[in-house]
Amino acid sequence: MRWKETKKSQNVEDRRSRAGGFPGGKAGMGIGGILVAVLAMFMTGNFDLGKLLNLVGGSVAAGGGATGGSGYQSTPEDEEKMAFVSHILGSTETIWSDVFRKSGKVYKEPELVVFHQRTESGCGSAQSATGPFYCPADSKVYLDLDFFEMLSRRFGAPGDFAQAYVIAHEVGHHIQHLLGYTDMVHQKNGRVPQEVYNRWSVALELQADFLAGVWAHHMNAKEGLLERGDREEAIRCAMRIGDDTLQKEATGTVRPETFTHGSSKQRAEWFLKGLETGDFNQGDTFRALGLTR
Ligand SMILES: [Zn+2]
Structure with missing residues (x-):
């Protein structure tokens, strides 16, 4: 057609990258776990966006796709x-x-x-x-x-x-x-x-x-x-x-x-x-x- x-x-309404869509099971880590990991990275001065996104099961978008708290990448x-x-x-x-x-x-x-x-x-x-x-x-x-x-x-x-x-x-x-x-x-x-x-x-x-x-x-x-x-x-x-x-x-x-x-x-x-x-x-x-x- x-x-x-x-x-x-x-x-x-585009909710694809909202935290509500967080794939908890797939990432194998709860929101709490991620917060701890983020805090640890901040506190050790070892903040690594790529690593963080790996934790949430996503990857860094090339050219600005829709990524957000959910790790969703369009x-x-x-x-x-x-x-x-x-x-x-x-x-x-x-x-x-x-x-x-x-x-x-x-x-x-x-x-x-x-x-x-x-x-x-x-x-x-x-x-x-x-x-x-x-x-x-x-x-x-x-x-x-x-x-x-x-x-x-x-x-x-x-x-x-x-x-x-x-x-x-x-x-x-x-x-x-x-x-x-x-x-x-x-x-x-x-x-x-x-x-x-x-x-x-x-x-x-x-x-x-x-x-x-x-x-x-x-x-x-x-x-x-x-x-x-x-x-x-x-x-x-x-x-x-x-x-x-x-x-x-x-x-x-x-x-x-x-x-x-x-x-x-x-x-x-x-x-x-x-x-x-x-x-x-x-x-x-x-x-x-x-x-x-
Ligand atoms: Zn129906």
Whole structure:
């Protein structure tokens, strides 16, 4: 997709070099240990920046990449990914502002936090292993750039449009939060049997896939940004992250009653429905799953 032609968002918060992302386990030394080492270096007059950065698991940046307390060092590829994230988020802002305006509403843009390995969110501690997520409590999307790598290698879903779909899915959760769907579903938690709650959760997730499709539809209609193969790329991605596919890989069996995101087929179908119709009103995944709101 020709993502560079979309507007850049101003709502990306770069936390990659924050101390919150400190890779404690990897460095094998706690913050306390590092402070002691720094103090020792100062006191012995033997201060060596290179040595210190080695201690925290980083290295000295050539030409001023983003290094900080976390030892994180940005590469040119990372900077390209940052630009990508910012353009995709910007494009969701353009599209959703439009859609909301047309139905007489005002779109409140979410923020997107890019972190490295670990950070705090309004929904608790965020870790790369959790994958990207949206936190309704602070209206922010959380993303570790390494996830794109994982998407490509572990999930076998490479490509920029697959990555854009993931961001658009999280922004879809923000739309659901603004429209009250998220609260509606969360209120069921603990009040209905777990298996029933799981179905509400699946409906919420499928709707986020549908909303990602609606975004893709308008983005393409407005700016013609999709290229050959993009559609297939996103569908492949949806198929790879369905609950049945992931469960089968992890345990060798599939238990539909435990699904929380939907099957691969469902995820791909709802994304496609959004992509083809671009019609916000056709995304009642709750009714489609036999759930009455
Ligand atoms: Zn989701």
